[in-house]
Amino acid sequence: MSDGIFTLDAEIRTDLGKGASRRLRHAGKVPAVLYGADKEAKSLTLTHNKVFQAQEFEAFYSHVLTLNIEGESVEVLVKDMQRHAFKPIVMHLDFLRVDANKELHTNVPLHFINEDTAEAVKVQGGHAETHMADVEISCLPGNLPEYIEVDLQNVELGQTLHLTDIVLPEGVSLVELNKGESHDLAVVTVKIAKGPKVEDEDDSAEEEAPAE
Numbered sequence: 001m002s003d004g005i006f007t008l009d010a011e012i013r014t015d016l017g018k019g020a021s022r023r024l025r026h027a028g029k030v031p032a033v034l035y036g037a038d039k040e041a042k043s044l045t046l047t048h049n050k051v052f053q054a055q056e057f058e059a060f061y062s063h064v065l066t067l068n069i070e071g072e073s074v075e076v077l078v079k080d081m082q083r084h085a086f087k088p089i090v091m092h093l094d095f096l097r098v099d100a101n102k103e104l105h106t107n108v109p110l111h112f113i114n115e116d117t118a119e120a121v122k123v124q125g126g127h128a129e130t131h132m133a134d135v136e137i138s139c140l141p142g143n144l145p146e147y148i149e150v151d152l153q154n155v156e157l158g159q160t161l162h163l164t165d166i167v168l169p170e171g172v173s174l175v176e177l178n179k180g181e182s183h184d185l186a187v188v189t190v191k192i193a194k195g196p197k198v199e200d201e202d203d204s205a206e207e208e209a210p211a212e
Helices: 018-025 046-057 201-208
Strands: 007-014 031-036 039-047 067-070 072-083 091-095 106-114 126-130 134-139 148-151 160-162 186-192
Touching: 007 046, 018 031, 031 046, 039 046, 039 067, 039 091, 046 091, 106 126
Parallel strands: 007 067, 031 091, 106 148
Antiparallel strands: 007 039, 031 039, 067 072, 072 091, 106 134, 126 186, 160 186
8 A cells, every 4th residue: 555545635624614514525625623632623624536545445544644734744543434325425534633652542453364274164164253343452653553363274163262362463452351351352253154954854755755
């Protein structure tokens, strides 16, 4: 992914309200707000085409981005995005300022790897049933991963991996596990794949027997 996707130009927005936002969208702009780090919130405007191109990449939602705001570079995370119900239009963005020296909480996606080559799947006919697609993590901005891998290579048929089974990058912790042992939630289970119903041989024989 190009580093340019992680850098977006923004302008300070002074014309506020629903009518102003509607006019911005008609002009190919996206209204946004920047907040956090104990600083005053700022209303912003970004170019829609650039935003739309960037948001198609998974990493856009879990990567530290740089906003160039009229000569000032600000590191941020995407905290919320509103899309049009059926049109390919980004309606609004919420950005959170990032402090390099303070831990942040954010969600990152899980990537399940080696399912196709796992013996429980390839040989024993199982399949992976995932229970979550992402996890909330805590870390410094410099340690923020784009995603976290869950390796299924050695998972046995019928086995469930939990949060404590995930191998985390250095400096990263799971927010849910910090709440106690009872929050060690299930992540993925390798189950026997359901096949077509096999008809009982005795019943089949009775059905095929000729009537007397």
